[in-house]
Amino acid sequence: MKIGFDAKRAFHNNTGLGNYSRFVMEGLLKYFPKNEYLAYSPPRPRRGSLFDEDLIALKTPPSGVRGLFWRSCFIKNDLQRDGIQLYHGLSNELPFGKMPSGIKTVVTIHDLIFERYPKLYPFFDTLIYKFKFRKACKNADAIVAVSEQTKRDIIDFYGINPAKIHVIYQNCDVAFQEKLNRDFLEKVKEKYQIKKKYILSVGTIIERKNQAMLVAAFHKLNLSNFELILVGGHSTYQDQIEKYIEENQVHQVKILNNMPFQDLPAIYQGAVLFVYPSFFEGFGIPIVEALHSGVPVVAATGSCLEEAGGDGALYANPLQIDDLADKILEVLVNKNLKNQLIEAGQKHIKQFSAERVAKQLDELYRKL
Numbered sequence: 001m002k003i004g005f006d007a008k009r010a011f012h013n014n015t016g017l018g019n020y021s022r023f024v025m026e027g028l029l030k031y032f033p034k035n036e037y038l039a040y041s042p043p044r045p046r047r048g049s050l051f052d053e054d055l056i057a058l059k060t061p062p063s064g065v066r067g068l069f070w071r072s073c074f075i076k077n078d079l080q081r082d083g084i085q086l087y088h089g090l091s092n093e094l095p096f097g098k099m100p101s102g103i104k105t106v107v108t109i110h111d112l113i114f115e116r117y118p119k120l121y122p123f124f125d126t127l128i129y130k131f132k133f134r135k136a137c138k139n140a141d142a143i144v145a146v147s148e149q150t151k152r153d154i155i156d157f158y159g160i161n162p163a164k165i166h167v168i169y170q171n172c173d174v175a176f177q178e179k180l181n182r183d184f185l186e187k188v189k190e191k192y193q194i195k196k197k198y199i200l201s202v203g204t205i206i207e208r209k210n211q212a213m214l215v216a217a218f219h220k221l222n223l224s225n226f227e228l229i230l231v232g233g234h235s236t237y238q239d240q241i242e243k244y245i246e247e248n249q250v251h252q253v254k255i256l257n258n259m260p261f262q263d264l265p266a267i268y269q270g271a272v273l274f275v276y277p278s279f280f281e282g283f284g285i286p287i288v289e290a291l292h293s294g295v296p297v298v299a300a301t302g303s304c305l306e307e308a309g310g311d312g313a314l315y316a317n318p319l320q321i322d323d324l325a326d327k328i329l330e331v332l333v334n335k336n337l338k339n340q341l342i343e344a345g346q347k348h349i350k351q352f353s354a355e356r357v358a359k360q361l362d363e364l365y366r367k368l
Contacts, residue, residue, distance in 0.1 A: 001366070004037075004039075005088050020170055040078070043060045071093075093107065097139075109154055112154065120206075142364060142367075143164055144364070147167065170357060172292060192229075202232060202264070203276065211277070212244065217324040220325050221325050226252065271295050273297075277299070277300045278305070278318065280303040283308055284308035291309065291349045298315075299314075310347075312344045314327045
């Protein structure tokens with residue numbers, strides 16, 4: 001097969017959608033190398049070993065054509081010229097309008113959080129997302145949803161036939177799957193002045209991620225021998241958390257913004273517990289990162305986090321501080337439970353392997 005990818009995020013985004021795009025492309029290149037793959041991206045891409053043109057051809061817009069218009073409209077001419085049989089939009093969108101004859105389309109939808117919680121997004125961004133996502137779901141020959149929750153949302157919000165939607169999970173970066181030596185873990189802890197055992201939460205510091213509830217639960221538990229480490233990008237929501245920390249003198253909480261990616265695996269592996277109290281997610285990759293790191297998890301009920309964590313986590317109501325605090329304490333004081341969660345987590349993450357995901361995608365492509 002000759003397969004094209006919307007590879008903008010793979011080349012230009014170092015986090016979520018970029019990680020997913022690279023994960024898909026790397027897996028297919030490794031396990032199904034007989035296919036021919038072409039990556040379509042706006043100019044000046046970030047290069048890397050994955051993008052060796054001996055493995056995958058890089059296609060950029062013609063001279064004088066802006067990347068936005070090319071990806072949305074004019075790329076269809078290039079796909080037809082290049083003999084593409086199937087085009088996969090890896091980040092929620094497809095070119096507008098009807099594809100040329102003979103080109104099948106797949107779109108991956110990661111979440112519809114903006115449909116459930118529109119007030120969390122700028123008004124015009126929400127309008128654009130609604131238009132793009134709905135059109136992509138309607139026009140695609142098949143949809144990949146990254147969780148059963150996202151599949152339900154696509155059906156509920158856009159009225160799409162369930163038979164058209166295929167739930168195919170994803171994995172985290174391989175960096176979280178490699179065991180690091182203790183000396184390196186200690187160096188990273190020293191770098192960030194972490195001096196006690198610590199509970200970890202990773203995710204952009206925004207209202208939906210619910211870190212304020214976690215800080216309040218940690219305060220309620222009065223765990224003098226532990227620190228709480230929050231890692232993620234800054235927003236005005238962080239200012240509220242910092243005000244709470246100061247007013248209540250919860251000085252064992254550290255908020256670390258802009259942490260380099262190379263330090264993250266060590267921060268995960270050094271934790272005694274990972275907590276992810278988010279109100280709503282499309283999947284929950286940080287939970288998968290924690291499970292690969294051999295760390296037990298407490299996560300929130302109410303969306304898809306049970307899919308990400310399986311039996312490797314306990315689940316608390318994200319609106320109830322007592323429930324969250326109780327679940328955290330239960331893991332910290334019960335060594336047998338902690339070991340059971342770690343063992344169950346190792347079994348659970350096998351379904352997210354790159355080989356399995358690549359096989360599921362290749363089967364879907366061939367059916368189309």
